[in-house]
Structures are given as C-alpha cells and as structure tokens.
Amino acid sequence: MNSLNDCRQLEELIVAGFGGQGVLSLGMTLAYAGMVENKEISWMPSYGPEMRGGTANCIVILSENKISSPILSQFDSAIVLNQPSMDKFAPRLKPGGLLLYESGNIFKPSTREDIDIIGIPATTEALKMKNAKTMNMIMLGAYLQLKPVVQNDSILEALAKVLPEKYHHLLPINRQALELGEALAREMKTQPV
Template sequence: MTEEIIIAGFGGQGVLSMGKILAYSGVMQDQEVTWFPSYGPEMRGGTANVSVIISDERISSPILHEFDTAIILNQQSLDKFEEQVKPGGVLLYDPNGIVHPPTRKDINIYKVEGARLAAEMGNPKTFNMIVMGAYLKVKPIFGMEKVKKGLEKSLPERHHKLIPLNLEAIEVGQKNMETVHTV
C-alpha cells in the first residue's frame, strides 16, 4: 500500500499540522513516510501545502507530480491541484471559499464543511482535524489508536490536553463527510 497525498490551503489553516499528524500516524504504524512542506514567506494568509507519502515499501523520492488524494482548503489550491489527482483518486475539499467546485468526472470527490463544523464546535482551530476525520472516513488507512499516537507525537506536551478535543473533531469530520461524485 502506498498513499500519496497533497494537503493545500492558506497558511494558518493547519495544513502542515495535518500532514505532520498523518505522517506520525504512519510512523506509529511502522510504515515508511515522507513529509514535504511548501509555503510562502508570508505564512498566515499565504498559500501552503504539504505532500505526505505513506507506504509499506521504501520511498524513493518525496517529490510528487500526481497524487492519490488531494485535500483542498481554498480555491487557489483547487485550481492548482485538481488536475494532479490520479484518475480514480480522491479529492476532498471544504466548500467554504470555493467559488468553482471541482468538475472532474474521473475521480472521487467528497466534501466536508470543516469551517462551519469547527465554528459549531466552538473552536475554529479544530478545522483541520475535522477535515482529517473526513479523509480518514474516505480512506481509513489508520485506526484511531494510531492517529491518537500521531497526535501525541506531533503536539508539544503542553498541548496534550487538547488531544480529546482533536479526537472529537476527527469524529465530527467522519460523521459529516459528504459524497459529491464517485467513479
């Protein structure tokens, strides 16, 4: 099993954190992992993306041009990465701020209203975990125990008190993921 993922959005949306948690979850599952971030100098508000590869085999390069899954959090990223999803792959997006939704018919498209759900939870910082929960519903590559260990490993110890809230947000995302189109 090899899963090649791109997560893209604005800086401050938790793009890099989501990638790091997925990467650590893979490590906790004894898999080979790469985590390759890319962001502009402006950080918050600028575009950010991270590619994550999780595999049972050695990974030859962290650089990708096509993805099994694209997790998209803004229109700029949708415009840039929609065409780079492999046919039959997955595109998961948050419709908040998306003016032109995905149009491809040869990929599986899902959405989750992460921004709205995070606001309803009373904590906008849970946004990325809601989106990650939707992803794990579509592609259950890790059990929740591995995700919890990934959270413990990626969060500084002073933030471990937030792990239950993050796990709750993941469950909210799993319950609220919507199918838009499947092939």
C-alpha cells in the same frame, strides 16, 4: 532494493490551503500515524515566500516500501482548504483519485468526472465546536473515513506526539473533531450523488 516494489506506494497525498489553516500539522499527524504503524513515510512541506500569507502545502507519502521521490506531480488524494489550492491541485489528481475539499472556503470545486469530489463543511462545524482551529482535524477525520490508510488508534497516538505538551488540554476537542469529520464523511458517502 527491488525497484518495482518501490513503485507500489500506498498513498500519495497533497494537503493544501492558506498558511494558518493547519495544513502542515494535518499532514504531520498523518505521517506520524504512519510511523506508529511501521510504515515508510515522508512529509515534504512547502517553505518560503509562498507560506507568508500565501498558500501552504505538504506532500505526505505512506508506503510499505522504501519511498523514492518525496516530491511528486500527481497524487492519489488531495485535501484542499482554499480555492487557489483547488484550482492548482485538482488537475494533478490521478484518475480515480479522491478530492476532499472544505466547502465553506471553496465555492468552485473541480468539475472533473473521473475522480471522487467530496465537500465537507469543516469550518462551519469547527465554529459550532467553538474552536475554529479544529477545522483541519475535521478534514483529517473525513479523509480517514474515506481512505482508511492508518488505524484510528495510530492517529490518536500521533496527535499526542504532534501537539506540543502545553496544548495537551486540547487533545479531547481534537479527538472530537476527528470523530465529527468521520461522521460527516459517512453521511456524504451514503448520500446519492
């Protein structure tokens, strides 16, 4: 095994929020899409007391090479869905990293100037779609627009695998949510800061 190659990981991402916001399934969908593309992947969830009513998070690593540590302290990107996660993980982004946050839940985004900070009103948009649970997929869509670490087709294939079969009637609305997220992020990107 060549260790120096192992170091060049494609993407080291943390997804964090309240339990029930779809943090773990967001990460799992991305991990699955990575597997569809024959990438090396790891999905490391927080488990235990912090999940019960508190915060939930998962670390997702996508790489062309074998993944060393599934546990990291610094990240290329963060998707944060509540204020405690913003406060905890914004300082842990590498310089030049991407901080994507849900602007309906987070009122005090980080003031760091060496990273890209983008807010997406995913909760409001999900409510407009009459399904609050699609919030996580709107965030995932926005993330993939800004960081196309996997192909669209792979995400759609992953979605069908991650969503249990009894919920497959919800596949179309999840797809819509992904597309909506992409569109929102596109708008954000074109707006002058």
